[in-house]
Amino acid sequence: MNDERPPGTVLLRNGSVYSPADPFATAMVTDGATVAWIGSEGAADGFADSVDEVVDLDGALVTPAFTDAHVHTTSTGLALTGLDLGTATGLADALARVAAHAAARPDDQVLLGHGWDETRWPERRPPSRAELDAACAGRPLYLSRTDVHSALASTALAHVARRLDGYHDDAPLTRDAHHAVRRAALAAVSPAQRADAQRAALRHAASQGIATLHECAGPDISSQDDLTGLLALAAAEPGPRVFGYWAQAVSRPADLDAIRDLGALGAAGDLFVDGSLGSHTACLSGPYADADHTGTAYLTAERIADHVTVCTEGGVQAGFHAIGDAAVAAVLDGVRRAAARVGVERVRAARHRVEHAEMLDAAAIAGFAELGLVASVQPAFDAAWGGDAGMYADRLGADRARGLNPYAALLKAGVPLALGSDSPVTPLDPWGTVRAAAFHRTPEHRISVRAAFTAHTRGGWRAIRRDDAGTLVPGAPADYAVWGTGDLVVQVPDERVANWSTDPRSGTPGLPDLTPGEPLPRALRTVVAGRVVHERPNE
Incomplete structure (x- = not known):
């Protein structure tokens, strides 16, 4: 349930706290909307009489709350x-x-x-x-x-x-x-029906340990009233934060005023360069395996260049939806043209985004790294449609399909990852998303659970150009989730050493065992800026 009281000081103790400040932390103090202290159970005794509330975690795990970087x-x-x-x-x-x-x-x-x-x-x-x-x-x-x-x-x-x-x-x-x-x-959806739907989505997100959503709105997806209504509702009522993007191409500085007036962070999100593989509208460099065409192109490289140029000069984040390899190539071509006009360092500093970015070869990955592009990706796509017998293989053939969603290569090249769901395309299910990245259907694309978790917490904040959130350290926002889970382990994508219990000498904090077949953690409590926005009833 939502707690509408102003957040006070809270001591959480007798659990595990996932924090780079102390890999063995068992306790945390929050003061209002901010993390104040992380440390050991013994040191927590000194806070017990001076805080407004003491929460006995009873062995539960505390982590940064998740950010879903792509939601409708x-x-x-x-x-x-x-x-x-x-x-x-x-x-x-x-x-x-x-x-x-x-x-x-x-x-x-x-x-x-x-x-x-x-x-x-x-x-x-x-x-x-x-x-x-x-x-x-x-x-x-x-x-x-x-x-x-x-x-x-x-x-x-x-x-x-x-x-x-x-x-x-x-x-x-x-x-x-x-x-x-x-x-x-x-x-035809009434304002009341729309608000009820938004509340239902936000309540569900909170129940999944999600504290922040990136709303990817636009004229071909929703409406200006939908975006402004959602942002107003999220600001007025306890629940997950919502940051909005408006997917409309701009060609002159004055166009950015309309983006700002909507309260959007950028002219980004689902600004379509192409469509999707399932609908045969992703734009490919060669024909589909099960259709005699190459999909649909919505924006040219020159139009992309104009958009990125105006956004970069105006200090506004740009971004695009691009899935097929031809669409990704058009984005890279366009961003390079913009960089030639305004300077590559200004483009890199802007952290422009590419949503989905599924068909990437080595040259495309190098281009993302060169231009400082954020890859906003959805691992559940691979879980749903990957593999040699999945929809991707139907559309592309097994050989091309195996190259999709190369997360390990992106991380190795230094490309920032932000994980999301594209809900309702795939569900709001952050631990399932982390599992999908760690157990990618193509083994060479797998990343560690820790890397995927970071991309789904801190990575979402970095994707909105915020480097001070998404982790539990003193001074960070008090956005966290409390989880009921089993043993904590370290998991890596190498099947020979798939997981092992944390060795205290390593100083590496553990996370839940996400091996397929293991139950996913349950959110017992979700907190946003120190306010409880979800609490699981006692069973």
């Missing part, structure tokens, strides 16, 4: 409270869920659902429009695919996109047609 909050909330097709077992099951949802929501102006993935169904195809019309009784219906780069719509809604690029009479809508239908669907 309203869509996440609508998926949590609405029609979830992510677990549909096939075509008939999906249509039955649509019919049941329509019957249960007779007053909704538009029916909303998310998560269908035809590659997981025995039929290997999505519903036809006629099948959808029958299931929803002819009402307006919008169903986003799991990757949110294509959608199904009933006739009552699809007509708004009939003359646009990407419209199909009896196939998923993509490109401009999808964006138009999504705007129409979300415009």
Whole structure:
């Protein structure tokens, strides 16, 4: 539950505290919104009579709270409270869920659902429009695919996109047609319904030990009212922090004023250079293995260069959505052109971001390092679609698919990583995300649990150009989570020494055992700026 009292002084003791200040710490003191002290159980006795609250951890683990570096909050909330097709077992099951949802929501102006993935169904195809019309009784219906780069719509809604690029009479809508239908669907959501969805998403994030979200908004994804409403709600009510990005290309300094007026940190996030692999819209240098084209390009290198130039000169962070290798190449080309205009050091200092950045070869990785680009990545994508028999292999062939999401090579080159979920594309599940990075389906891309955890805590703060948060040291923000977990170990990506108990002589703090099959930690308490925003009921 949320605690609305002003944060006082709190002593947490009799547990394990994950902190670089003391690798063997068992206690921590917070003073208001700030970490005040980290240390041993014996030294904690000196604080017991002078603090407002003493929390007996009873062996629990305290860590920095997670930052999810790529979220769509309203869509996440609508998926949590609405029609979830992510677990549909096939075509008939999906249509039955649509019919049941329509019957249960007779007053909704538009029916909303998310998560269908035809590659997981025995039929290997999505519903036809006629099948959808029958299931929803002819009402307006919008169903986003799991990757949110294509959608199904009933006739009552699809007509708004009939003359646009990407419209199909009896196939998923993509490109401009999808964006138009999504705007129409979300415009039918009332402000109250939208706020309820945002609260649901923020409560769920807090329950997962997440204290900070990067909202990736934009004109093709949500709306200005959605972003400003979310930022206002998050600022007014106890819960996770929200930092917003607005994905609109700029070409002159005056354009940045509109970005700032929205309260956004940057003209970044899902500023689309291409689409997604699942929807065949990621832009590739060679054709798909299961389609006779190379996907969709939305921005040229010159347009990217203009955007980065204006943002760099204006002190605003730029960023792009790029998945396919041709899209990544366009970003690197554009950022290099901008660096030639304003200087590479100014570009590096800006910490411009690339979201997803999945198809990277050695030259692309070197380019990220050269230009100081932050890779905002989603390891759960590999867990969901990687491997020799997954969707990535279907789309690209097994050989190309094995090169996706090369986290180890990125870290080795010094590229900053920030981990996220792209929720609702994959769930808000930070320990699952860390596990996915540490146990990548392609072994050479695996990173240690410690490196993945750092990328999902401190890395998210560094991605918004803040170096003073995401770790528990005196003076840092009191953003932390308390976890119920088993033994603490050190895990590395080398299968020969997959994990071992922490040797006290190493001075390396342990983290939960994330070996696949082991239960993930449960958030017992989540604290943001010293305020409790989630507390698990006693069982």
